[in-house]
Amino acid sequence: MTDRRTIVVGVDQGTTNTKAVAIDADGRVLHLATRPIATQSPQDGWVEQDAERMAANVVACVRELLEARGRRAADVAGLGIANQTETLVVWDRATGRPVMPAIVWQCRRGEAELQNLRNAGVGTLIRRQTGLDLDPTFTAAKLRWLFANRPSIAEGLRRGDYLFGTVDCWLLWTLTKGRCHATESSNAARTMLFDIGSLAWDPALFEVFGLSVAALPEAGRSDRRFGETDAALFGGPIAITGMLGDQQASLFGHGCFGAGQIKATYGTGAFLWLNAGEQADFAVADGLIRTVAWHLQKPCYAVEGFVMYAGAILDWLASRLGIAGGGAGVVERAQQAASSNGVTLVPAFQGLAAPWWRPEARAALLGLSHATTADNICHAGLDAICFQLRTIIEALGPSGGLDMLRVDGGPTRSAYLMQLQADVLQLPLAVAAFDSMTPYGAALMAGLGAGLWKDLEELRRIMPAPTVVRPDAGRAAVGDDGYRRWLATTEAMLRIGATVGDHA
Numbered sequence: 001m002t003d004r005r006t007i008v009v010g011v012d013q014g015t016t017n018t019k020a021v022a023i024d025a026d027g028r029v030l031h032l033a034t035r036p037i038a039t040q041s042p043q044d045g046w047v048e049q050d051a052e053r054m055a056a057n058v059v060a061c062v063r064e065l066l067e068a069r070g071r072r073a074a075d076v077a078g079l080g081i082a083n084q085t086e087t088l089v090v091w092d093r094a095t096g097r098p099v100m101p102a103i104v105w106q107c108r109r110g111e112a113e114l115q116n117l118r119n120a121g122v123g124t125l126i127r128r129q130t131g132l133d134l135d136p137t138f139t140a141a142k143l144r145w146l147f148a149n150r151p152s153i154a155e156g157l158r159r160g161d162y163l164f165g166t167v168d169c170w171l172l173w174t175l176t177k178g179r180c181h182a183t184e185s186s187n188a189a190r191t192m193l194f195d196i197g198s199l200a201w202d203p204a205l206f207e208v209f210g211l212s213v214a215a216l217p218e219a220g221r222s223d224r225r226f227g228e229t230d231a232a233l234f235g236g237p238i239a240i241t242g243m244l245g246d247q248q249a250s251l252f253g254h255g256c257f258g259a260g261q262i263k264a265t266y267g268t269g270a271f272l273w274l275n276a277g278e279q280a281d282f283a284v285a286d287g288l289i290r291t292v293a294w295h296l297q298k299p300c301y302a303v304e305g306f307v308m309y310a311g312a313i314l315d316w317l318a319s320r321l322g323i324a325g326g327g328a329g330v331v332e333r334a335q336q337a338a339s340s341n342g343v344t345l346v347p348a349f350q351g352l353a354a355p356w357w358r359p360e361a362r363a364a365l366l367g368l369s370h371a372t373t374a375d376n377i378c379h380a381g382l383d384a385i386c387f388q389l390r391t392i393i394e395a396l397g398p399s400g401g402l403d404m405l406r407v408d409g410g411p412t413r414s415a416y417l418m419q420l421q422a423d424v425l426q427l428p429l430a431v432a433a434f435d436s437m438t439p440y441g442a443a444l445m446a447g448l449g450a451g452l453w454k455d456l457e458e459l460r461r462i463m464p465a466p467t468v469v470r471p472d473a474g475r476a477a478v479g480d481d482g483y484r485r486w487l488a489t490t491e492a493m494l495r496i497g498a499t500v501g502d503h504a
Contacts, residue, residue, distance in 0.1 A: 091163055132190075169187070242445030244442060334382045
């Protein structure tokens, strides 16, 4: 019988916050700790973070969990790490200190270095082997920039004096005081250097990107014993028994263990992920990507669609229209209006992501009349969030097989927005019991790796029940009309942008 004091801890090292959650053997959340983390943009298109601050935040959050619940390190069966994917950290093997700021996934500085690869026609190879498109988001582009622009760091990587890794790998190294240089398949899959079919680093991809690296992180299962934290950090060692990328952890936390199950996480943007089963070789529409969800006894694959602006639309409207209460205030005003009254917002403030991937596109607000109110514009913002997710679901193919869309994130606290989303999709929504499923999913993976739970079926039985929001069939036609108008407007704006670009 499991000791009643036994807990597992899940950490989410995100882009804006570090979060950690403690859960018990019955899957109940005992405590959540959070710390903010800043980003810097030293020049246009660059995004950086302090990697040492990430590690310090993780330590502080885990200590808070233990103190708040009166637990010791010995009470923790396992610690799981989830993290912002693609971000690059490079550190000195001898000192354990970063040699430069972490290059965050949002950073675009590798774009110029990728253009000649596109011209060389290697995009098809990259997509076949990795599931990804040639884009600066992914870690290989950041490494290629580094080799082209930071020769001393590149030389350190060639010699093996410096190590590189994604955020999970960096946190593992720091928590174990340099005893473990490892990652797992879902994070490795986001580097553009990992063959998702063989689940191994691919020397041919390193050659394509012109990268010579002496020491690669050990890649493998997501639920294995990676190592132990240094005893001095938490008053005793804690086994690190699970690691996942952040959206993968959210998919896992929602219990999307079966092929065809789907979730969306709403935040600044929105991430829609579909469990694609155990086979790596499957077709996806342009604009969507194949990737690894997790790697247990067998791998599980996923399809990802990314919406760049979701909650950020509400923040933008609150700021520009002077609406009190931020995003919540925008939702309240939209609810008062009950419709956009013909107003359409294309939220391409910094381009459009899936399924278009048009970074040069810019936003448009159309359909204004003398009768238009600020409340109508607010509603157009909510519509734009819902319509973008419908576009991705339609790109996935016929949605008749979907049972429901599982959702989490701050915007899901709005009952009105969730009902609107259900009506637009004509699909039930399962709203998670708490805002962020990412640290929860990391904790579940850690418990699985520690042997606290024996399999996925046991995890299903302990997960908290979501709140189900069912679509109003009577609103289907209204949702269809608005969506078709929004989609036609978006496509027209993209055509206009392409025409302008051709004549610039």
